[in-house]
Amino acid sequence: MEVKDIRIPNMKYEDFKDNEYLEEYVDELRKNGVNIFVGKINDFLNWGRSNSVWPLTFATSCCGIEFMCVGAAHTDFARFGWEVTRNSPRQADVVFVCGTIVHKMAPVLKRLYEQMAEPKYVMAIGSCAISGGPFKNSYHVVKGVQEIIPVDVFIPGCPPRPDAILYGMMQLSRKIKVQNFFKLPGQPEIAE
Amino acid sequence: MKEPIEKIAELYNAETTENGGRYELTLAKENIHDAAAYLKREYGYDFLLEMVGMDYGDTLGVIYYLSQSTNPAPLLVLKTSTEKSDYPELYSVCDLWDSAEFYEREVYDFFGIMFINHPDMRRIFLRSDWNGYPLRKDYDANPELNPIPHRNEFLVDMERVPSITMSMGKEIETTRSLFDHDEYIVNFGPQHPAMHGVLHLRVSLDGEVVKSVDPNFGYIHRGVEKLCERYTYPQILHLTDRLDYLSGTINRHAFCLCCEKALGLEVPERAVYIRTIFDELTRIASHLLGWGSMCMDMGSITAFIYGMRDREKIMDIFEETAGGRLMANYSVIGGVANDIHPNFVKRVKEFIPYMRKMMKEHHLFFTGNPIARGRMDGIGYLSKEKAISIGATGPGGRASGWRNDIRKIEPYAVYDKVDFEEVIRADGLTFDRYVIRLDEIEQSLRIIEQLIDRIPEGAFLNKPKGVVKLPAGEYFQRVENARGQFCVHITSKGDAKPYRVKFRSPCLTLVSALKEVAPTHKIADLIMLGASFDYVIPCIDR
Numbered sequence: 001m002e003v004k005d006i007r008i009p010n011m012k013y014e015d016f017k018d019n020e021y022l023e024e025y026v027d028e029l030r031k032n033g034v035n036i037f038v039g040k041i042n043d044f045l046n047w048g049r050s051n052s053v054w055p056l057t058f059a060t061s062c063c064g065i066e067f068m069c070v071g072a073a074h075t076d077f078a079r080f081g082w083e084v085t086r087n088s089p090r091q092a093d094v095v096f097v098c099g100t101i102v103h104k105m106a107p108v109l110k111r112l113y114e115q116m117a118e119p120k121y122v123m124a125i126g127s128c129a130i131s132g133g134p135f136k137n138s139y140h141v142v143k144g145v146q147e148i149i150p151v152d153v154f155i156p157g158c159p160p161r162p163d164a165i166l167y168g169m170m171q172l173s174r175k176i177k178v179q180n181f182f183k184l185p186g187q188p189e190i191a192e
Numbered sequence: 193m194k195e196p197i198e199k200i201a202e203l204y205n206a207e208t209t210e211n212g213g214r215y216e217l218t219l220a221k222e223n224i225h226d227a228a229a230y231l232k233r234e235y236g237y238d239f240l241l242e243m244v245g246m247d248y249g250d251t252l253g254v255i256y257y258l259s260q261s262t263n264p265a266p267l268l269v270l271k272t273s274t275e276k277s278d279y280p281e282l283y284s285v286c287d288l289w290d291s292a293e294f295y296e297r298e299v300y301d302f303f304g305i306m307f308i309n310h311p312d313m314r315r316i317f318l319r320s321d322w323n324g325y326p327l328r329k330d331y332d333a334n335p336e337l338n339p340i341p342h343r344n345e346f347l348v349d350m351e352r353v354p355s356i357t358m359s360m361g362k363e364i365e366t367t368r369s370l371f372d373h374d375e376y377i378v379n380f381g382p383q384h385p386a387m388h389g390v391l392h393l394r395v396s397l398d399g400e401v402v403k404s405v406d407p408n409f410g411y412i413h414r415g416v417e418k419l420c421e422r423y424t425y426p427q428i429l430h431l432t433d434r435l436d437y438l439s440g441t442i443n444r445h446a447f448c449l450c451c452e453k454a455l456g457l458e459v460p461e462r463a464v465y466i467r468t469i470f471d472e473l474t475r476i477a478s479h480l481l482g483w484g485s486m487c488m489d490m491g492s493i494t495a496f497i498y499g500m501r502d503r504e505k506i507m508d509i510f511e512e513t514a515g516g517r518l519m520a521n522y523s524v525i526g527g528v529a530n531d532i533h534p535n536f537v538k539r540v541k542e543f544i545p546y547m548r549k550m551m552k553e554h555h556l557f558f559t560g561n562p563i564a565r566g567r568m569d570g571i572g573y574l575s576k577e578k579a580i581s582i583g584a585t586g587p588g589g590r591a592s593g594w595r596n597d598i599r600k601i602e603p604y605a606v607y608d609k610v611d612f613e614e615v616i617r618a619d620g621l622t623f624d625r626y627v628i629r630l631d632e633i634e635q636s637l638r639i640i641e642q643l644i645d646r647i648p649e650g651a652f653l654n655k656p657k658g659v660v661k662l663p664a665g666e667y668f669q670r671v672e673n674a675r676g677q678f679c680v681h682i683t684s685k686g687d688a689k690p691y692r693v694k695f696r697s698p699c700l701t702l703v704s705a706l707k708e709v710a711p712t713h714k715i716a717d718l719i720m721l722g723a724s725f726d727y728v729i730p731c732i733d734r
């Protein structure tokens with residue numbers, strides 16, 4: 001069966017980085033094969049899912065302002081169907097970790113993540129969320145959110161430009177598109 | 193200025209020194225409270241600007257910066273110290289100035305100094321189970337001592353708020369509960385869309401009416417002050433931007449000014465003009481965002497989108513010249529990082545009439561809107577005396593009629609060469625704090641308008657030679673950022689790295705103001721009150 005279309009309109013496939021891991025997913029899907037009926041439903045569901053990802057409003061510091069810019073007039077992520085920011089983790093699909101996560105905040109973030117319904121995704125926005133960023137040497141900063149929760153997309157920058165955040169969002173869209181909805185890759189265990 | 197100093201020196205045996213035009217009084221720890229009370233009573237020192245905790249090596253100390261609301265320019269510095277033991281103690285001054293309540297908790301959190309007679313000696317930023325006092329020089333930063341916690345803090349302090357009181361020469365340790373057992377308490381934050389960051393409020397309610405508010409900080413405490421001690425001065429610069437990221441450029445300017453003053457470095461005229469224009473643009477951007485999110489909290493998403501749209505124009509100007517949008521990273525010690533873009537002047541000139549036109553629109557649509565007025569009129573009264581005692585500087589205090597604009601009091605950069613008004617409103621209500629931001633945008637536009645054609649030719653950077661080493665001593669600089677007085681205190685021992693850096697966050701006192709005005713209001717108004725003070729949490733937590 002023809003495997004799903006992971007193209008994003010108006011952006012060439014080659015222009016994306018890190019295509020290899022998506023191809024791995026696709027290969028795996030090809031090998032295992034699904035029947036046409038299930039495959040079609042799957043494609044349809046993923047098409048819907050990837051175009052209406054609802055983020056949780058979770059901003060701790062500076063990167064949150066750039067995230068707000070992405071949502072506002074100039075760059076407007078409503079064009080991609082991401083505009084429904086949810087305030088409750090139970091309604092959200094993805095958590096944008098915008099900003100530094102410190103020791104006191106870590107359990108809060110973990111709990112928010114655990115409250116989200118599967119399938120759920122995490123985007124680490126900014127160097128703080130990736131590695132602790134400029135505050136890496138601090139006594140109270142978590143050195144990257146992957147120490148607490150698994151991350152799907154990392155967006156570097158301090159803060160990343162809105163375009164970078166959009167690019168990261170598209171990467172997540174593409175990832176969602178190649179997943180087998182009925183057999184979602186098991187989410188990694190949360191480190192205790 | 194001479195008189196109070198001589199008086200205190202005589203009455204309380206204080207040692208007087210002069211440092212950069214400021215008088216410093218060193219007092220024994222037994223006398224600090226009495227001397228402070230005397231100064232307040234007799235000479236009207238009603239504003240405690242900040243308290244800096246210090247670790248002098250073998251002793252721990254506190255530096256108090258005092259000021260009078262009637263004559264705000266000269267600062268008076270009090271110093272005291274206590275021996276470094278397991279339980280160092282000092283007398284609290286929080287009965288004199290309300291702002292001391294949070295300041296002393298901060299000193300306790302970082303240095304472990306207990307304040308006698310302080311009603312609430314909990315840690316302010318770190319969790320109650322944190323080991324050690326991080327800003328002490330002998331702090332053990334071993335991550336195994338303080339691993340990343342996997343559980344939320346158990347808020348037992350509801351039952352046990354520790355404090356020490358003195359009674360008949362004996363210390364009595366007491367605990368009291370913050371809330372009664374049958375009180376109805378709502379947790380508000382740290383992850384809440386209307387909280388403008390990760391502040392955690394515990395609100396005690398009576399029906400729909402707020403009885404008291406207990407703010408919890410530290411959810412974004414990044415340990416910036418400790419980090420500063422291991423970075424060189426040019427490296428610290430980029431941390432200053434990230435404190436109050438909405439006025440990042442202004443904070444950075446403050447740190448640069450402080451270093452330049454210490455080094456005696458001449459800053460080229462061109463750089464001074466450019467910095468001032470950048471500061472004012474930042475202020476406009478910050479107020480637009482503050483205004484937009486305040487309107488959003490009232491339910492008007494349109495205002496937020498409008499605000500962000502106009503703000504984006506400023507971001508474009510920044511990006512063209514400095515390369516960064518939110519973090520312009522532009523001022524450096526000795527000037528600015530690079531020259532302005534050839535389009536800069538043109539773009540700024542285009543922006544001014546555009547912004548004026550938009551301001552008319554904003555006033556028309558939002559300021560006059562009956563729904564907005566219904567939510568803002570007659571709500572959230574903060575009196576002038578209280579604002580001074582709390583130390584709520586910036587637009588929050590000016591809305592209560594307190595003149596505290598550093599640009600007027602102690603003009604830095606080129607603020608003494610431009611004609612602008614310090615916007616003051618008398619009523620101290622939510623609506624005043626709303627309008628004052630919009631009016632300040634207009635004043636900022638006026639400043640930019642006067643400066644943009646006068647940017648002198650010449651060099652833009654006078655780079656200090658070699659490694660930047662501030663001569664040993666203490667340096668202090670305050671500037672007016674979009675939220676109030678932002679101060680930098682540097683203690684240097686003559687090395688390439690500072691011995692101690694302290695930033696005064698204007699936002700911390702704004703939260704005390706919220707705590708002060710919130711009771712008796714409806715819980716729905718609490719959000720409006722918070723938005724009207726427009727605090728930025730990472731600036732509080734540092």
Ligand code: SF4
Nearest residue numbers: 062099126127128158
């Ligand atoms: S990555 Fe930079 S901009 Fe983002 S939160 Fe960290 S310090 Fe702020």
